[in-house]
Amino acid sequence: EAGVAQSPRYKIIEKRQSVAFWCNPISGHATLYWYQQILGQGPKLLIQFQNNGVVDDSQLPKDRFSAERLKGVDSTLKIQPAKLEDSAVYLCASSLLQGRKNEQFFGPGTRLTVL
Amino acid sequence: DAKTTQPNSMESNEEEPVHLPCNHSTISGTDYIHWYRQLPSQGPEYVIHGLTSNVNNRMASLAIAEDRKSSTLILHRATLRDAAVYYCILRTTGNQFYFGTGTSLTVIP
Numbered sequence: 001e002a003g004v005a006q007s008p009r010y011k012i013i014e015k016r017q018s019v020a021f022w023c024n025p026i027s028g029h030a031t032l033y034w035y036q037q038i039l040g041q042g043p044k045l046l047i048q049f050q051n052n053g054v055v056d057d058s059q060l061p062k063d064r065f066s067a068e069r070l071k072g073v074d075s076t077l078k079i080q081p082a083k084l085e086d087s088a089v090y091l092c093a094s095s096l097l098q099g100r101k102n103e104q105f106f107g108p109g110t111r112l113t114v115l
Numbered sequence: 116d117a118k119t120t121q122p123n124s125m126e127s128n129e130e131e132p133v134h135l136p137c138n139h140s141t142i143s144g145t146d147y148i149h150w151y152r153q154l155p156s157q158g159p160e161y162v163i164h165g166l167t168s169n170v171n172n173r174m175a176s177l178a179i180a181e182d183r184k185s186s187t188l189i190l191h192r193a194t195l196r197d198a199a200v201y202y203c204i205l206r207t208t209g210n211q212f213y214f215g216t217g218t219s220l221t222v223i224p
Binding site: 033042043101103109 | 160161206212216
């Protein structure tokens with residue numbers, strides 16, 4: 001079974017530039033998550049999708065971050081414009097269902113460096 | 116946020132059991148306890164989860180206190196590949212999934 005795919009694996013940009021990350025979840029997984037992991041901290045949930053609808057985006061900085069999952073499969077996360085404090089690893093995860101018992105499968109992440 | 120408290124770091128000798136503690140005094144009756152681990156430069160990996168009863172799987176065991184205010188992840192024989200950051204997480208009905216800073220486990224050969 002193929003895992004969660006993410007690209008690119010690494011990205012270096014200058015502040016005020018824009019960047020986009022892509023995620024392809026495990027086939028058949030209805031729930032998709034984007035996390036931000038700053039060095040030395042645990043992952044922080046940014047947004048959760050159930051199929052192509054947003055379930056929770058309470059911690060997404062909506063003035064600069066956006067995410068979509070148009071066809072209920074793959075997803076993109078965009079930052080525009082980037083700030084220095086956005087330097088982090090952006091992790092995508094998926095789960096079969098949304099419930100409290102369901103395990104999440106994580107991709108390898110995209111490491112973003114903002115200069 | 117549904118918070119958990121874990122020691123920042125622990126050490127274990129290779130091939131010995133490891134007990135990783137977690138306190139979750141604010142747990143509610145319907146919150147599930149999940150454990151994930153994150154190896155260096157990788158995304159987190161599911162380890163185990165439970166609600167009230169102790170749980171076993173091929174990776175580990177989860178012992179849950181009777182009052183559910185604490186739990187312990189047990190690795191029966193630590194290997195060098197078990198060196199990772201271990202996160203104890205409460206999965207709530209509000210769908211919160213708060214990782215915290217976890218416990219960094221060092222396995223000594």
